[in-house]
Amino acid sequence: MNQPAAKPNLTSVSNEVETALYEVRKKIYPRAVRGWFASWRVTFVILTQAIYYGLPWLAWNGRQAVLFDLGARKFYIFGWVFWPQDFIFLTTLLVISALALFLFTAVAGRLFCGYACPQTVYTEIFMWIERWVEGDRVQRMRLDKQGAGARKIGLKALKHGLWIALALWTGFTFVGYFTPVHTLLGEVATFSLGPWETFWVLFYGLATYGNAGWMREQVCKHMCPYARFQSVMFDPDTLVITYDANRGEPRGARARSADAAAKGLGDCVSCDICVQVCPTGIDIRDGLQYECIGCGACIDGCNQVMDKMGYQRGLIRYSSENAMKRGDARPISARSLVRPRIAIYGTLVGLLCLVLVGGLYLRSPLKVDVIRDRGTLVRDTADGRVENVYRLQIMNTDERARRFLVSVSGLPQLEIVADQPVRVAGAMTQAAVVAVRADPALVAAGSHPIVFRIEDADDAAVATSEKSTFLVR
Amino acid sequence: MSDFVSNAWALYVAIITVVSILACAVLLKSMSTQRSKGGEREVDTTGHVWDGDLTEWNNPLPAWWMWLFYLTIVFGLAYLVLYPGLGAYQGWLGWSSGAQYEQERADAALAYKPIFDRYARQDVTTVAADPDARQIGQRLFLGNCAQCHGSDAGGSRGFPSLRDRDWLYGGEPEAIRTSIAEGRTGTMPPMAKAVGGSEDVKDVAHYVLRLAGRTSDNLRAHRGKAKFEATCAACHGANGKGNQQLGAPNLTDDVWLHGGSEAAIMETINRGRSGAMPAHKAFLDADKIHLLTAYVLGLSAEKK
Numbered sequence: 212m213n214q215p216a217a218k219p220n221l222t223s224v225s226n227e228v229e230t231a232l233y234e235v236r237k238k239i240y241p242r243a244v245r246g247w248f249a250s251w252r253v254t255f256v257i258l259t260q261a262i263y264y265g266l267p268w269l270a271w272n273g274r275q276a277v278l279f280d281l282g283a284r285k286f287y288i289f290g291w292v293f294w295p296q297d298f299i300f301l302t303t304l305l306v307i308s309a310l311a312l313f314l315f316t317a318v319a320g321r322l323f324c325g326y327a328c329p330q331t332v333y334t335e336i337f338m339w340i341e342r343w344v345e346g347d348r349v350q351r352m353r354l355d356k357q358g359a360g361a362r363k364i365g366l367k368a369l370k371h372g373l374w375i376a377l378a379l380w381t382g383f384t385f386v387g388y389f390t391p392v393h394t395l396l397g398e399v400a401t402f403s404l405g406p407w408e409t410f411w412v413l414f415y416g417l418a419t420y421g422n423a424g425w426m427r428e429q430v431c432k433h434m435c436p437y438a439r440f441q442s443v444m445f446d447p448d449t450l451v452i453t454y455d456a457n458r459g460e461p462r463g464a465r466a467r468s469a470d471a472a473a474k475g476l477g478d479c480v481s482c483d484i485c486v487q488v489c490p491t492g493i494d495i496r497d498g499l500q501y502e503c504i505g506c507g508a509c510i511d512g513c514n515q516v517m518d519k520m521g522y523q524r525g526l527i528r529y530s531s532e533n534a535m536k537r538g539d540a541r542p543i544s545a546r547s548l549v550r551p552r553i554a555i556y557g558t559l560v561g562l563l564c565l566v567l568v569g570g571l572y573l574r575s576p577l578k579v580d581v582i583r584d585r586g587t588l589v590r591d592t593a594d595g596r597v598e599n600v601y602r603l604q605i606m607n608t609d610e611r612a613r614r615f616l617v618s619v620s621g622l623p624q625l626e627i628v629a630d631q632p633v634r635v636a637g638a639m640t641q642a643a644v645v646a647v648r649a650d651p652a653l654v655a656a657g658s659h660p661i662v663f664r665i666e667d668a669d670d671a672a673v674a675t676s677e678k679s680t681f682l683v684r
Numbered sequence: 685m686s687d688f689v690s691n692a693w694a695l696y697v698a699i700i701t702v703v704s705i706l707a708c709a710v711l712l713k714s715m716s717t718q719r720s721k722g723g724e725r726e727v728d729t730t731g732h733v734w735d736g737d738l739t740e741w742n743n744p745l746p747a748w749w750m751w752l753f754y755l756t757i758v759f760g761l762a763y764l765v766l767y768p769g770l771g772a773y774q775g776w777l778g779w780s781s782g783a784q785y786e787q788e789r790a791d792a793a794l795a796y797k798p799i800f801d802r803y804a805r806q807d808v809t810t811v812a813a814d815p816d817a818r819q820i821g822q823r824l825f826l827g828n829c830a831q832c833h834g835s836d837a838g839g840s841r842g843f844p845s846l847r848d849r850d851w852l853y854g855g856e857p858e859a860i861r862t863s864i865a866e867g868r869t870g871t872m873p874p875m876a877k878a879v880g881g882s883e884d885v886k887d888v889a890h891y892v893l894r895l896a897g898r899t900s901d902n903l904r905a906h907r908g909k910a911k912f913e914a915t916c917a918a919c920h921g922a923n924g925k926g927n928q929q930l931g932a933p934n935l936t937d938d939v940w941l942h943g944g945s946e947a948a949i950m951e952t953i954n955r956g957r958s959g960a961m962p963a964h965k966a967f968l969d970a971d972k973i974h975l976l977t978a979y980v981l982g983l984s985a986e987k988k
Binding site: 227228229230231232233234235236429433584585586587590591593598600601602628642644645646 | 715716717718719720728729730731742744745746747748749750822823826830831832834835836838839840841843938939943944
């Protein structure tokens, strides 16, 4: 590190200052806002939470439709039963999610943050409750400044009570994905919840209450990794929430009837609504900032003011660096979408979605592991042939019992000795031990590849082949 | 800490641990504020100046974040008091991984006890006919027995097949149970000298082949018969039917533990054979041995 040459005015000891590298958070009181983007957010909140809270209560095939049975390592999702061996599907889904996030970010910034991120969604719900109990921004700020009185304590108790109730229900729902939710409800009703279930209900509930009630924008600003790396996916064509400084400046208050042009003022009336509605407490007029979660509240707020003033909407709007340079006033232009990075992300997401759907469609309910006996490599039979023994671990991921036939090929006159057909109960695994015999006169000594074919006795479409080796002495 | 010669090493490790943790606290304290020269600034910067005009914007973390760091230090110290971690100190709770393992085993045994109890009350023949018990038995067999006897219990050279009707030590439930629990040691001493020369051994081998109903040289078998009755009959019986008390195999059923060719039989007579089945009562409790006995009994019952 190069120390700069000391400047004469900086050397004095009395000049020394102490800077705090940590500071007490200033509470943000976001003001309620209505508009196009706010409506979208409400829609997304309702949609995501209807799925989250509702899904565990859905029944399918006489069981819970979506249930992750960790103890049995079986993951039920509607008609499918996934086993740990199906991990590739989860991997594909996660890769698709990541690439989709990149795609959306490259197109229009932090769409996920503003509308679908649980942190935003729960904060939104908690703020609805807060607004319902305590009122909007000004009332809340006034209430917090008041000394503790009966009304304040009552309101605060009501707010936190509602928050905690919702948080506990959220925690209960979360555990309901892992323990059948009807069983869980019975356990809660009779106070017989297991220790881990209790822990997770409380932990998830507490995390919801803490994150959505207390932490709020601090999660986005200080904890979220996406907030930190999303900027590398931005480029000059990425749509971001932009304050049109050319149009707005110089800002200044004025009467509705005043002629702004005559006063030499821009369209910004310095009402500070955009700052008051911001859930992260920033001023969008300072330009793009890492705290901005792209929720569009400032756009909605500003448009309301512009309407009242009789000015054109869109002083704050979705625009891109390039669109601003071109002086393009449209909030969204198709031109920004035709870019190599959009094409690459889009193609990859599309391809992987096809792979996932195709993989799920072609997924067989039958999986087999062939394990050769290690203790005994070869043995002789009474009639002079050689015999190898194999253990076939047959997994039936279907929910009904199936009967399987095992055959073997790869060497002349191979004979298989097994109890056929092998019955495997629904969503179960069964070890089938088979012996394979060959005539040493027809097969040279050494190791030979052979192939087991396992097929459903009643449904030939369900079949699989597994390779193994046959040893001759 | 048995890897270390002296107890002083435990103390050394403990001191390093504690000093490191305390140093973290000191570092945290010293790094939570920054002293710099330059007086009051228009924008909040850390006060660093590089290359004449490059400064660093101060973006303070929330104060509770810093308290989380202090909390980790408190957690660390509390952990070291409660659990082993500080040198050779065993921790206030007296926890050990071995004790936890034993506890989990005991819990599992308790959880599965009703299943085993149900079968323990039934006799072996009844259990052998129960499909669920056979499932459990098969898993026990695959885990404990298949290494030698094969996954299909078909055995191998030196390891008897458990699927046939031929038993070295008896096929009654109690005999099978004893074989599993107590193990078996079968020894045939080298008999070449007792029988005579190599030609005499060949003669006896041919007699044994004839006992089993295999093709044999009539003259040699005839000569071998006398030697067999003089030497081998002590264990295998005059008629070659074996003796389950001694574990001497029946030589007349054409079931071979060590091979039924002329060469294999001569090898057996010349050099002797020994086989050992380890006792399993140390690994498997009585209820599991009960299920395994039933499974093994059921294996040969399949082949009628």
